[in-house]
Amino acid sequence: MKIYISCDMEGISGIVHVDQTRSNGQDYPRCRELMTEEVNVAALGAFDAGAKEVLINDSHADMRNIIIEKLDPRVQLISGSLKPLSMVQGVEAGFDAAFFVGYHAGMGAKAGILDHTYYGSVVSEVKINSKAMNEAAINALMAGSYGTPVVLVTGDDRVCEEVREILSPVETVAVKWAITRYSARSLHPKEAQRQIREAAARALRSISQYKPFVLPSPYILHIKMLNAGMVDNAEIMPGSRRLDALTLEYKTDKLMDLFKALLTALTLGSESIPQVRPK
Template sequence: MKIFVSVDMEGVSGLTDPEEMRAGGRGYERGCELMTGDANAAIRAAFDASAAEVVVADAHGGGRNLRADLIDPRCTLVRGPYKPMRMAEGLDASFDAAVYVGYHARAGTARGVLNHTWMGREIHNVHLNGRIAGEILLMAAYAGTLGVPVALVTGDAAACAEAREVLGDVPAVAVKTGSDRYAAALVPPARAQQMIYEAGRDALSEVANWRTCEVDPPYTLRVEWNATAIAQSCAVIPGVELVGPRTTEFTTDDYTQIVGLLGVCATIAGDVGCTGRHYG
């Protein structure tokens, strides 16, 4: 069995402060350790469920957050910025299942801890084929185009609810429950990581509980940006159409282009519009 683990940071146990997500921010180094702890719980679960290979993608920001010196040595770690498939770098059709650790709810979700979609402040909303989409749908759909089901999602309670909205009765572990965007009732990390391990071991041992996200082509990605300057800059990319003062749209039959375009547009948006706090 071959398992892909994508690890974001906002849904990691113990974290609620935007500073903990940002290199150089207060608590960031400890945040990286907690992120690695949640990842290791999922990795250990995969191997104990008889996985022969586990590939782990650092899916937060620039992809330099998971502690390479603390990660389970049995896995392969994919890290670094500007990965072509960003949060899904390393995933292909050879994998049996995907696991999403530390994921969060889409932008605008009530009580969603650190809720956003792809970027902290530059994006208001994303729609995929007319359906409002967060990172769970975007990444699960990419896995689905490869024929790879999702076996487990971990994050805050709002992220787990979103995962079930997208994937049906998929196994999910809520490690915190938001009272607002930056505040939550936490399951202490040691217990949360044990929960991730136990749920992951059980989920990866029961193929019947895996869920595949199926989105039919052609794929249309609509992004509502927070500024006209970002939308206009992204519309320079061939195939991207400006459909409103700050809204772009792109249609393709190749879902890898959807993921790749999000990465390129995020780079442009960061240069054009990011002048303050990442989640402010």
């Protein structure tokens, strides 16, 4: 059994502030350790259930957060950026199942901890085929296109709710409960890690109940941005159509083109304002 893990940072137990997730933040060194421990226990849970191979993709910001020497020696780690498949780089090799660890809610929908969708400084909403999509759903679609089901998502209670609505059935572990966008009640990291390891193994022991997430083509992407200047820049993307001041539309039969169009539009949108970084 081969398992793929995409690991973000905003959904790790104890993390509630942007300062904790940026490499120049005062709290960042200990928060990257917490991230490393949480993704490592997800891998251990996979090995408990009989996995022979675990590939971890560091999926947060510049994607150099996870401390490789603190991981179980059986895993391999993808780190650094840019990567063509971004948060799901590596999944194209084909896996029996995927875990999304440390994930967060989509921008605005549930006011989760540090909620955003890919580029928090650009996006207010992403829809595919008229359905609001958070990062977990978009990444699950990409994994699904390679035949890989997402069987476990961990993060705050809001992202767990969202993925149960979109991806069900899916195993979830809420490691914290959002009070506001920047405050939460968290499990102790050791307890969060215990629950994640158990949930990872539990999901894989009933792996046959999970199916790859797929949507019928053609795909219609709608990206709503935070201001019109961003769309002014993004609408130079070939094949795109501006629907109104804030919304860009892109239609395609190919999921990979949709994913590339999303990343292209967001990159262009972010260049209309200074100092924007992918989250």
